Amino acid sequence: MIKVAILGYGTVGSGVFEVIRKNKDAITGKLGDEVQVKYVLDLREFEGDPVQEVLVHDVDTILNDPEVAVVCETMGGERPAYDFTKRALESGKSVCTSNKELVEKHGPELLQIAKAHNCSYLFEASVGGGIPIIRPLRTSLAQEEILSITGILNGTTNYILTKMETEGLAFEDVLKRAQEKGYAEKNPDADILGFDACRKISILTSLAYGKNVDFHDITTEGITAITDSDFAYAKKMGATIKLFAKSVKKDNKYYAIVAPFIVKPENPLYAVKGVFNAILVNCNMGGETMYYGKGAGKLATASAVVADVLDCARHIGKHLDVKWEDEKLEISPIDGAVRRFFVRAASTDAAQIKELFGDVELFSDVVPDEIGFVTEEMSEAEYKEKAAKLGNVLSMIRVD
Amino acid sequence: MIKVAILGYGTVGSGVFEVIRKNKDAITGKLGDEVQVKYVLDLREFEGDPVQEVLVHDVDTILNDPEVAVVCETMGGERPAYDFTKRALESGKSVCTSNKELVEKHGPELLQIAKAHNCSYLFEASVGGGIPIIRPLRTSLAQEEILSITGILNGTTNYILTKMETEGLAFEDVLKRAQEKGYAEKNPDADILGFDACRKISILTSLAYGKNVDFHDITTEGITAITDSDFAYAKKMGATIKLFAKSVKKDNKYYAIVAPFIVKPENPLYAVKGVFNAILVNCNMGGETMYYGKGAGKLATASAVVADVLDCARHIGKHLDVKWEDEKLEISPIDGAVRRFFVRAASTDAAQIKELFGDVELFSDVVPDEIGFVTEEMSEAEYKEKAAKLGNVLSMIRVD
Numbered sequence: 195m196i197k198v199a200i201l202g203y204g205t206v207g208s209g210v211f212e213v214i215r216k217n218k219d220a221i222t223g224k225l226g227d228e229v230q231v232k233y234v235l236d237l238r239e240f241e242g243d244p245v246q247e248v249l250v251h252d253v254d255t256i257l258n259d260p261e262v263a264v265v266c267e268t269m270g271g272e273r274p275a276y277d278f279t280k281r282a283l284e285s286g287k288s289v290c291t292s293n294k295e296l297v298e299k300h301g302p303e304l305l306q307i308a309k310a311h312n313c314s315y316l317f318e319a320s321v322g323g324g325i326p327i328i329r330p331l332r333t334s335l336a337q338e339e340i341l342s343i344t345g346i347l348n349g350t351t352n353y354i355l356t357k358m359e360t361e362g363l364a365f366e367d368v369l370k371r372a373q374e375k376g377y378a379e380k381n382p383d384a385d386i387l388g389f390d391a392c393r394k395i396s397i398l399t400s401l402a403y404g405k406n407v408d409f410h411d412i413t414t415e416g417i418t419a420i421t422d423s424d425f426a427y428a429k430k431m432g433a434t435i436k437l438f439a440k441s442v443k444k445d446n447k448y449y450a451i452v453a454p455f456i457v458k459p460e461n462p463l464y465a466v467k468g469v470f471n472a473i474l475v476n477c478n479m480g481g482e483t484m485y486y487g488k489g490a491g492k493l494a495t496a497s498a499v500v501a502d503v504l505d506c507a508r509h510i511g512k513h514l515d516v517k518w519e520d521e522k523l524e525i526s527p528i529d530g531a532v533r534r535f536f537v538r539a540a541s542t543d544a545a546q547i548k549e550l551f552g553d554v555e556l557f558s559d560v561v562p563d564e565i566g567f568v569t570e571e572m573s574e575a576e577y578k579e580k581a582a583k584l585g586n587v588l589s590m591i592r593v594d
Numbered sequence: 595m596i597k598v599a600i601l602g603y604g605t606v607g608s609g610v611f612e613v614i615r616k617n618k619d620a621i622t623g624k625l626g627d628e629v630q631v632k633y634v635l636d637l638r639e640f641e642g643d644p645v646q647e648v649l650v651h652d653v654d655t656i657l658n659d660p661e662v663a664v665v666c667e668t669m670g671g672e673r674p675a676y677d678f679t680k681r682a683l684e685s686g687k688s689v690c691t692s693n694k695e696l697v698e699k700h701g702p703e704l705l706q707i708a709k710a711h712n713c714s715y716l717f718e719a720s721v722g723g724g725i726p727i728i729r730p731l732r733t734s735l736a737q738e739e740i741l742s743i744t745g746i747l748n749g750t751t752n753y754i755l756t757k758m759e760t761e762g763l764a765f766e767d768v769l770k771r772a773q774e775k776g777y778a779e780k781n782p783d784a785d786i787l788g789f790d791a792c793r794k795i796s797i798l799t800s801l802a803y804g805k806n807v808d809f810h811d812i813t814t815e816g817i818t819a820i821t822d823s824d825f826a827y828a829k830k831m832g833a834t835i836k837l838f839a840k841s842v843k844k845d846n847k848y849y850a851i852v853a854p855f856i857v858k859p860e861n862p863l864y865a866v867k868g869v870f871n872a873i874l875v876n877c878n879m880g881g882e883t884m885y886y887g888k889g890a891g892k893l894a895t896a897s898a899v900v901a902d903v904l905d906c907a908r909h910i911g912k913h914l915d916v917k918w919e920d921e922k923l924e925i926s927p928i929d930g931a932v933r934r935f936f937v938r939a940a941s942t943d944a945a946q947i948k949e950l951f952g953d954v955e956l957f958s959d960v961v962p963d964e965i966g967f968v969t970e971e972m973s974e975a976e977y978k979e980k981a982a983k984l985g986n987v988l989s990m991i992r993v994d
Contacts, residue, residue, distance in 0.1 A: 212879075213737060213879050214737075216878075216879070217737055217738065217739055217878070217879060220737065220738065220739045221736070221737050223804060223917065224732075224736040224737075224804070224917055225736065226915065318734070324880035324881060324883060325883055326726075326730045326733075326734030326735070326883065329729075329730070329733060329734050330726045330729070330730065330734075332624075333726075333729060333733070333901065333904070333905060334718070334726035334729050334730075334898075334901045335726070335901070336621070336624040336625065336901060336904045337613060337614075337617055337620065337621050337624075337897060337900040337901050337903075337904055338617065338620065338897060339617055339620045404623060404624070459865075462865065462866075462870075462886055464865065465859075465862065465864065465865035466862075470862075472884075477897070478616075478617070479612075479613050479616070479617060479893045479894070479896070479897040479900075480724035480887065480888065480893060480894045480897035480898070481724065481887065481888050481891075481893070481894055482886075482887060482888070483724060483725055483726065483885070483886060483887035483888075484872075484884075484885075484886035484887065485883070485884075485885060485886075486862055486882075486883060486884035486885075486886065487880065487881065487882060487883035487884065488880065488881050488882070488883075491881075493879045493880060493881070494879070494880045494881055496879070497737060497738060497877070497879040497880035498734075498880070500737040500879075501733065501734045501735070501736060501737050503737075504733070504736045504737055505733060508915075515626065515908075517623065517624055
C-alpha cells in the first residue's frame, strides 16, 4: 500500500483525489499495489465531500507521518508550495506537482534535494497538462540529441487563433467569447502575451539539455497584434497562424522564442486546433515525434500527476534522475536565428521589395494599399536590417 | 559502464550500433554512465566497418560473458531469436527488441522469464518504430482506464492511401510506385492486407488490458478494395480514408478491428500523412492523447531500441514490470461493435434506402448509377442485416 497526501484541494488537487479513487482497480492492476490518499491538506472544509474524511489543516500532520511516501503538490504559486515541497523532500517523501511556476523557478534546487534524500521530484503535469512529454523527454528520448522543440503550449491562445481563422473574427471579439466560456482568464495577459508558453518552453528546454534556462532570456511575443488580415494572407498561402514556443540547438548555440508563426499543412502542428496542445520534438536519430492532447483541464492535469505518483511508487527509496543542473544554459541572442519572415509593407513599390529581398512572390490583392511577401531564409538581424531599409513595414510574422 | 551486445547486424542492428556510437555523449550525459557495445553477433563479415572489431559469430560468446548486461535482439523472425532471447533472459541479461513477430507470439512467456531472473524484456521498437507508445502506455497512462486505441500503424498503407487521395491515382499504380521507391515490399501482402497493423494492435491491446490478445481474433481487412471512387465520396464528405487498427473497451467487452475507415478532419489522425504513423489513445480521465512519428526506418526504430537499453541500464538487477499475462483477453465478435457505415449501393431507388436506413443524406452525383450514404450508428450485425435486405451494396467503409 502506497500512502499519498495531496496539498491543496483546488481544481487539480480534487482531480488527483478523483483519479486515484475512480481508477483504483486500474491502478492496483498496473502497479501491483494499492495507492491510497491518506491526507488532503486544505484550509477550507468540504462538508458532504468524501475528502472530508482525510482532510487536514496542518501540513505537519503530513510531513511528520512516515507512512506518507508521496506528496502531490497541487497548490500552485510559489509560497508556501516551495517550503512544503522542500520539507517533504527533506523527509524522504517524493513530490509530484502540477506547479509550473515553482518548477520553472526552483526545479534544479528541488531536484538536488530529492537526490540527496533518495526520493523524487516529478512534474509531468507542469507542461502540457495531460500530454506525456516530460517523461518521454527523460526516458524515451534519453538516447537522442534534441535538435528542436516546437510546442503549442497554451490552449487559450490556440483557441483564440483557431476561432479567428475559422470564423473570421477579430482578436478582441474572440478573446471576449473565450472569457465568457471560461477558456480565457479575466486577466488574460499571461496567456495572450505568451508568458505562460514561455515558462513551459523554458522547462522543456532545460530538460532537453540538462542545464537551466532563464525564461527572461527567451524572446516572447504574444498574439495580440494578430489580425484577421494576417489570417487572410495565411489563407492565401494555404497556411495558418499558431503561437509557437520553440527552442533550437544549432551549431552548439541555443535559441528560444515564443511568437506567432505562419504554419503550413505539412507541419503536424498545423492540425492542432482549439484548446488542444502538442509538442513536436526533432531528434538527430529518430527524427520528429509529436505528443498531442489536452493541455489543461482538471482531470487531464490530475491524471498526469497520478502518473508521476505511480512512477514514484515503483521507485520508493530511489531517486528518479532528472537531469537539470543549476548551471545556466546560455540562450543566444535571437538575432542569430535563421528562418523566413512574412512581411506586410504599406507600399506598392514592388521594385524596392525585390531589390532588398530578392525575387520573392508578392501578394498585392489581399489587403488594399499594401503588399505581403515571404522572405528567403535569413537571420533575424539581417531581416531587421532589410526591414529598416524598406522603411514601411506594417507587420512581420515568422514562418516555420 | 553498461556493456551491450547486438544480435544481428541488419538494418535495425546496424542502426542500434550507430545510435550508441554517434550519440555517446548525449547518452552518457543523460544516463550518468557510458553505454558500450561489446559484441555484435552476425554470421557475416563486415570488412572496413567499425563493427568488425566487436563482431562475433557465436552467440555463446555473448551469453557466457557476465559483463554483458543488455542484449539488443534485432534479428527479426521467430527462430533463433526466441531461443537467444530466452537464454539471455535466463542468464539475467535484459533484452530489448524490435521483433514484433516474437513479441506478439511469445511476449507473456518472455516477460515471465525476465521477471523470474530479475531482468527486463522491453520492446518499444516493435510497434510504431520511433514513436514512444509502449513506454507511455506502461508508465504515463498506467493510472488510466483505456477506453480505446486507434492507430495508423502501417506506413506503407498510409503512404498508398495518402497518394491515392492527393494524386487521384488507383491503388495498383500507387502500390507499384511505392515498391519502386522502397516504401512497399516486393510481396506487400503483410502490409496491404492489414496483417502487420493487426499484430501491432494486438500487442498494444494486450498491454492496455494486461491480458493476451490472439491476433487471429481481430477482424482484419486491408486496403486492396479501396478505389478512387471511394476517395471521391470521402472528398464530398470533407473526409479521407485511413487504415485504422483499433481496439475498444465498451461495457466490459473488448472489440478489435483493422480496416479502412472514413475519417473526418476533427480526428487528429486525419492529418497523419505518408509513411508517418500515429496512435490515438482515449482514456477515462485524461481524455485523448496522440503519439506521432516515423513508424519505421533504420534510425527511428534503432533509437527506440536504445531508449529501452537506457531504461534497462537504469534498472540493472531489477525487473521492469510490463503487465501482460498469458490469460486470454476475450475479443468479442465484431458484430456487436457500434458505429456508422458509409455504403455505396448500385441503386437509384432512394426510397428503399430511406426505408431501411432512415432519413440519411444521399450522394447520387459522385459516381454514375449508384448512391452513397452514411448510416446512423448501429451494430455491425444490424448493418449486415439491413445491407442484406437492401441487396445491392457495392461496398462499405466504416466511419470513425
